Amino acid sequence: MKIDVGFSVLMGFISGVLMCYFFGKKTILKKHFKILKKARDKAKNIISIAEIDGESIKNKKIIYAKKKVLELKLKYDRNILSREREITNIENQTKKKNKRLYREIDIYFKKNNRLETQIYEYEKKYKIFNKKQKEFENLYKKQIKILEKISNYSSEEAKNELINSLKEDAKIKAQSYIKNIIEESQLNAKTEAKKIIINTIQRLSTEQSVENSISIFNIESDDIKGRIIGKEGRNIRTLEKATGVEIIVDDTPKSVLLSCFNPIRREIARLSLHKLVIDGRINPAKIEEIVAKTEKQIEEEIIEIGKKSIIDLDIHGIHPELIKIIGKMRYRSSYGQNLLQHSREVANISSILASELGLNAKLAKRAGLLHDIGKIPENESELSHAILGMQWAEKYGENIDVCNAIGSHHNEIEMKVLISPIVQISDSISGSRPGARKNSFESYSKRLKNLENIALSFNGVNKAFAIQAGRELRVLVESKKINDEKIFQLSYDITEKIKNEMTYPGQIKVTVIRETRAVQIAR
Known part of the structure; x- marks a missing residue:
């Protein structure tokens, strides 16, 4: 009995649950149908709005495309118009050129017609000339035959006789003529030589300066003189010993005299004094230091001057020792004339004279530059400067002709090449110019x-x-x-x-x- 009641209760519960499920599901489905309907309506609205927007965008794009097409068409039309104008201009220019060409062709044909007429006339005259020439030859042969009959000589015998008589006469006249030519050529040679030398001198324009054995060192005030002399004359003695220059400090206001026959030493002393005065510390140790630096500086300057001189004169392949000697010429003088300036001038004059005479101008220039290198001896020598210079040139591999020109420019050895007298003449010209040397x-x-x-x-x-x-x-x-x-x-x-x-x-x-x-x- 208890079992039946429980079963009925269970069944009732199950049936209740099933009823609730079916009723709940129906309610949920109704809600879902409502949501779906709303979603469909919303989608339709979105689609209709999208269609409207698409149409407006489409219309805008169509309008923009039409505008672009119009712009491109206008641009294309302008290009076509400009090209048409260019083509028209080219056609007009072509027409003008064609007209000009037709005129020139007409003129050319007219000239040709004239030339043809002239050629025809010349041919006609040439035929007449040939005819006359043949007549003249026949007449000439007849006259020769007549002359042979009268003189009892054949034409060959008469020719030989005439040739012999003419030979004798020609010999006499030729001898006289040759004599006149020789005399005239001697006179002309002197005149031409003078002209060449004058032209050479005129082509050179070099300032002359006279060297001396004293340099003046200017100072700002006389107080510096005391510092240069130093305590008990120590500074000035050190300076004189280091440079080999006599330094004269006297009553001359604001100046110190540097006396020495060696211009290189004098220049070292001048530059050293200048550096010491600027530095302000003048004492024996500083003097020796400054002089040593200045000597090195002057050596470098000498090499630079030598290099610059050969570059300016376009001379190549000179030995480094000879370049140094050329640089030292800047600080030497010959009878008061600067030696480097004199040597450069002799080089230029020699080059011009050689070129005028058809000789090797570069070799003459080289010999002219080196002709006085013997005046720069490192040590005292008993040889003359010409012979010493020749020996140095041989030692440093210079050309034989250059060595001969150096050694013979004072006639101490025989002149064996043509550039030797040229260098001698150039040396005389340079030294004798007004203001060049001390006697002037x-x-x-x-x-x-x-x-x-x-x-x-x-x-x-x-x-x-x-x-x-x-x-x-x-x-x-x-x-x-x-x-x-x-x-x-x-x-x-x-x-x-x-x-x-x-x-x-x-x-x-x-x-x-x-x-x-x-x-x-x-x-």
Whole structure:
């Protein structure tokens, strides 16, 4: 009984659960159908909106595409128009060229027609000339036959007789002619030689400077002189010992004299003094250090000067030792003339003379540059500078012709090549130019002193100065002795005395100056 009740309860529970499930499912399905309907409606709305937006985008794209097509069409039309214009211009130019060509062709054919006419006329004249020539030959043969009958000589015998007589006459005339040619050629050779030398000198324009054995070292104040001398003269003695230069410190304001016949030592002393004064520390140790550095600097400069000289003259393959000797020439002088400047000038003159005469100009230039290397001896030698220079050139592998030109330029050995006399002539030309050497400078200095002495010989002259290389003389007179009226007479008298007593180039301007000064001292 209990079992039946339990079963019925279980069945009731199961049936209740099933009923709840079916009713709940139905309710859920209804809700789902509502959601799906709403989703479908929303999707339809989205699709309709999307279709509307798509249409508007499509229309916009179509409008943009049409606009682009129009722009491209306009651009294309413009290009076509510009090309059509270019084609039109080209066609017009072609037409003009064609017209010009047709004209030229017409002119050409007209000329050809004229030429053909002229050729025809010339051919006609040539035929007439040939005909006349044949007639002349026949007539000539007839005349020869007539002459042979009259003279009883054949044409060959007559020719031989005539040739023999002409030979004798020609010999006499030829001998006379040859004699005249030889005499004329000798005169012309002298004239041509003078012309070549004059042209060579005119092609060179070199400044001349006279060297001396004293350099002046300028200082800012006389206080430095005491520092240069040093305590008990130690500094100056050290400097003189290190450089081999005599240093003269006297009463001359703001200057120190450096005296030495060796320009290289003098230059070392000058540069060393300059460095010491700038540095301010002048003592024996510093002097030795500075002098050693300066000597090294000058050695480097000598090599650079030598290299620059051979580069400027376009000379190659010179031995390094000879380059050093060439650089040292810058610090040497020959009769007051700078040796490097003189050697470069001789090289240029030799090159020009050799080229004028059709010789080896480069070899002549090389010999001209090296001709005075014997004047730079490292040690004293008993040989002359020409022979010593020749030996050095041989030692350092120079050409035989160059060595002969160096050794013979003072006629100490025989001249064996043509460039030897050229170098000798060039050396003479360079050394004898006005102002080149010391003897010319001395005569120039003497002329200036004579000018000043002439002015000082007149009464009332206080001072006289020759200025502008002797082209002007300034005369200062005492105002108490010479008044304003007398200065004109004085200038005339000085001018007349200069004319009568002196020989000078150009003209000399005489200026007489008279001034009055009133000086008072306020105490």
